[in-house]
Amino acid sequence: MTSSSDTSQAPAMVRQRGSFRRVIGASVAGTTLEWYDHFIYGSAAALVFPALFFPAGNPVAATLLSLATYSVAFVTRPLGAVIFGHFGDKRGRKAVLVATLVIMGAATTLIGVVPTYGQVGIWAPVLLVVLRFVQGIGLGGEWGGAALMVGESSKDGRRGFFGALVQIASPVGLLIANGVFSLVTFLVSDEAFFAWGWRVPFLASGILVLIGLWIRVQVHESPVFEEAGGRHEQSRAPLLVVVTEHWRTVAIAVGSRIGSDVTFYVFNVFVLVYGTTQLGASRQLLLNAVLLGAAAQALAIPVWGHLADRIGRRPVLAIGAIGSAAWVFAFFSFLHSGSTILMLLAPVVGNVLIAAMWGPLAAYVPELFPTRVRYTGAGLGFQLAGVFGGALAPIITAFFIAQFGSWIPVAVYLAALLALMVGCVLAARETAHVDLRTVGEAG
Template identity: 45%
Template sequence: MANVPVPASGAAPRPDKPIHPKGLYKAFAASLTGTALEWYDFAVYSAAAAVVFPLVFFPSSDPLTGTILAFSTYAVGYVSRPVGGIIFGRLGDRIGRKKVLVTTLMIIGVATVLIGVLPGYDSIGISAPIILVLLRFAQGVGVGGEWGGAVLLSSEYGDPHRRGFWASAAQVGPPAGNLMANGALAVLTLALTEEQFIGFGWRIAFLVSAVLVGFGLWIRLKLEDTPIFKAIEAHGEQPHAPVREVFSTELRPLIAATLCRVGPDVLYALFTVFTLTYGIQTLGYERSQVLTAVLIGSAFQLFMIPLAGAVSDRFNRRLVYGTAAVVGAVWTFIFFGVLGADNEPMLIAGIVLGLMAHSFMYGPQAAFIVEQFSPRLRSTGSSLAYTFAGVIGGAIAPLMFTLLLAQFGTWIPVAIYVAVAAGVTAVGLALGRDSNTVEDEDYRLLLEVSALERQQSATGKGH
């Protein structure tokens, strides 16, 4: 923290509690709602791209081409994430975490709602798929800037000694979003005929996201910015070119933070996406059986992810993270090796345990990534790592699994792919650093000193 009169490490007593404890739970909720909206959209869009979009937006092509085109719009959401990471990550370090999070939530929410009311090809012709692609691109830009800011919002409000737990708020978003999306889709499927669902029912699922947006905005607008950013801003320490500075001064942390995400992303894609295809097409399970197993696993993750974050606060975070990576890789071989047709209890247990291994990587992940970067560059560094890893990890994993299974006709190459991804994560953890609470504590103390000086100055002027 150059040029800042920060107390030397250990030179002053450290605060045991966050500066703003009243805002802590609001920050946790504000962080969770944004990522939950992201994954709600992820699940709803996946279902619509497979069933509805080929008919509504690409009806002039043959069914296979229509499906491919529909999924290509899905991929646009991943490709555009680095754009959002660069734009909003740097803004988070320049103008503040809160302002960025309000903007990204608005972008994601408005784009999702507009998809829900977008006329089909029959109404506006070629404009329909073009607008769909543009809205999907906007969603991806918003998502790319959302995660880094959401993680900082909850972690920088919380006690830095409990960063693993508080930062896990953003990580609870995927299982929460999946559960809400599948719940909404299940209700619509039961209430409507297939013709009604394709005609208008899918739009309801998109429009429901407005509730999440409204709740998230209500919380975020009432919050102040994080104590860490307020201290940085008070002393004019915002970086002028944060992206360039990250690449020039914190390249190793960026590589470490990017690589550590690959294993969890790939493992999650395996147990929540690929198992649907493998279980139904290869082993002959009913779709409802596999989906139920995934939903049970997601429900467990609502509690396992924050628990894993808390565990990583008590033990070495890299050790907890790395152990889970090894367990996840080994469990993948065991799962496919013993899973057969007509064994639903094993299917459920296997997916639940696989997602538990994922939880013990995903829970500590946000804190690990945040603490790789200096506070001045956290928003930029975290956002870049998140978006880069998403492209090389989660975005291509389902496709790679499908190609490997089709090419070799066995699950073994799929499991090897997961093991390699876990190895990539291990490399990232080895390159990274352990938790450093001193940086946050110094900024918190500096903010307290600044507030005291302002109070004394005001009192002096009053006399």
């Protein structure tokens, strides 16, 4: 027989489950849009911007300048993490998530209407850089809020799995961005693509942002943050507290994440350059391999996230790092084999290993910091790794290839960074089974 207390509790439990599903949906959908915006800029920087936004006559210089504008966002992400981390720790996670989505979406949509070099001269690349700067600010503040909303709303013991759903946004955003560009390229002529077709993916972001906003405004504030607010635990100056009291933790977070960035670049971006210029491989074959790898990563991320709840964050991160350090040598051997199957398989296996380093991060990095500075600390640690990893990797790998003409220095460089990552992971404490309200308070 059902008691009256059980009957009264049932609707509350249903409301809680519904609220948590909205948090998951809002975080994943919004972060996917942010990564979509980021990746369509990267595609345009390689395919379109050199011809339309820089002076004609030196295509190599135009390409390098275009890719340099792509790197601007890596440098500005930590600034976004600091700005929005401050307000996220002071005012709450939800409001900041709405703000970052608006900022990122507005910047991306405006890129779709920027006039070309032939129309306004030098102001064309200047406007691109300014909007790319704004994109970096928005993306820098986005990740921390999405990860915290999910983690601070999850039950203990499932934070790794649900946090991994936030991490799926990156490969899914990559797949959608590449898919939209491929669709537009297929539907219009080359002339139409360069005239107006390239603008479609950017303008479409505005529509997607409106959908994302509709989802996000319906979620409630993080319960862990609200509880901390009730105890008056917000810090007056979160950044000051982080850099004076938790700088070692920030360093561990940077070192624990840097490996996934560089490994992603080598297995998914560098492979396109190396495969076409050094091996003479088909660009379409390599693009297909990268897309298969992204799909494999998206499927593997929640699996690794679930495993991080079972055996801990540190073992899963270490498995990914050690496995990637070993696989990078097989990776290039597969590329040199000339076998279509092996060339397709190389990024797939690599991305499954990347998923082990990427999937647990949305739980692992925030768990290193106390609630009162968690947004600032997690965002800063996560985004600084992008500067030292993602922003520098293209420059370092290009130098190695130009200097040595071999993939071996690239593999050694990656293996060394992954060894550093393992050391940082081992230096961190395991937090998989700790109450998030008490995590990091002694740090």
